[in-house]
Amino acid sequence: MPSSFTLDDATAELDHVASHADSVSVSLESVSKAFIGSNGEPVQALSDISLDVRPGEVLCVLGASGCGKSTLLRLVAGLERPDSGRITTGADVVEGASLERGFVFQDHRLVPWMTVRENVELGLHRLSGDARRHAVDAKLELVGLTRFSAAYPAQLSGGMAQRVAIARALAHQPRVLLLDEPFGALDAITRMQLQDELLRVRASERITTILVTHDIEEALYLGDRILVLSSRPGRVRTILPVSLPRPRDRADPAFGKMRTTLYEQFFQHSR
Ligand SMILES: Nc1ncnc2c1ncn2[C@@H]1O[C@H](COP(=O)(O)OP(=O)(O)OP(=O)(O)O)[C@@H](O)[C@H]1O
Numbered sequence: 297m298p299s300s301f302t303l304d305d306a307t308a309e310l311d312h313v314a315s316h317a318d319s320v321s322v323s324l325e326s327v328s329k330a331f332i333g334s335n336g337e338p339v340q341a342l343s344d345i346s347l348d349v350r351p352g353e354v355l356c357v358l359g360a361s362g363c364g365k366s367t368l369l370r371l372v373a374g375l376e377r378p379d380s381g382r383i384t385t386g387a388d389v390v391e392g393a394s395l396e397r398g399f400v401f402q403d404h405r406l407v408p409w410m411t412v413r414e415n416v417e418l419g420l421h422r423l424s425g426d427a428r429r430h431a432v433d434a435k436l437e438l439v440g441l442t443r444f445s446a447a448y449p450a451q452l453s454g455g456m457a458q459r460v461a462i463a464r465a466l467a468h469q470p471r472v473l474l475l476d477e478p479f480g481a482l483d484a485i486t487r488m489q490l491q492d493e494l495l496r497v498r499a500s501e502r503i504t505t506i507l508v509t510h511d512i513e514e515a516l517y518l519g520d521r522i523l524v525l526s527s528r529p530g531r532v533r534t535i536l537p538v539s540l541p542r543p544r545d546r547a548d549p550a551f552g553k554m555r556t557t558l559y560e561q562f563f564q565h566s567r
């Protein structure tokens with residue numbers, strides 16, 4: 297990320313970017329999912345989840361470990377099929393994986409023997425050479441890694457590698473961006489930098505985004521709304537709109553008040 301880029305810049309950009317024409321809604325209608333556990337018994341991961349994510353919205357998903365957050369994301373991605381219920385993006389029913397839904401995992405999952413550029417290019421073979429180069433250049437610039445395009449993953453810091461993973465997901469021009477604890481393995485400072493990075497991406501792309509996190513503050517800093525899931529089986533506990541103005545200030549008393557509300561919500565149902 298260029299060090300001169302500030303949150304004010306991100307907000308200014310946000311103000312100038314009209315809502316992304318291709319933004320789509322994501323809807324879950326009474327979605328349930330069970331798995332067969334190690335003892336052969338079914339484990340109900342999610343139960344009767346109904347939810348509408350608005351076009352261009354950032355929805356953060358909070359919940360205790362094992363409550364089904366990753367399952368929810370994998371269902372929206374089409375990597376898993378629901379046992380019952382329906383998931384749609386715009387007018388399309390989700391029936392399998394698609395590059396229209398970009399996925400960023402907690403660990404970057406970059407191919408170690410490919411450069412940054414080659415990693416971002418992966419899967420773009422349908423584009424001509426020039427178009428491919430342009431798409432990769434644009435996304436590397438967006439995440440501030442132009443200078444590192446020839447580096448290998450082992451030569452990057454954890455935060456840089458995660459930025460490459462975000463650029464790779466964005467290179468396909470997805471209509472939905474799904475992030476599963478993307479900053480979970482990073483130290484606190486890098487994490488905050490990457491949160492600002494994501495706001496910057498949002499300012500320019502306006503992609504409908506679902507971000508799973510364990511971190512209440514991260515959800516408050518990034519989310520337009522926060523979905524809190526109850527413990528297993530995961531159900532919608534509450535959906536909280538975050539009415540704080542952007543750029544958000546973690547030291548703002550209103551931010552602190554919402555943090556307290558969320559802690560209460562979170563620990564009430566985590567017990
Ligand atoms: N492929 C699978 N096979 C069997 N059980 C699974 C599978 N995937 C998930 N589960 C079970 O479903 C439940 C929800 O798992 P999931 O990974 O969605 O939780 P999570 O909220 O993402 O947890 P964490 O915060 O620890 O990442 C857990 O009990 C898990 O053991």
Ligand SMILES: [Mg+2]
Binds near residue numbers: 365366367476
């Ligand atoms: Mg998970």
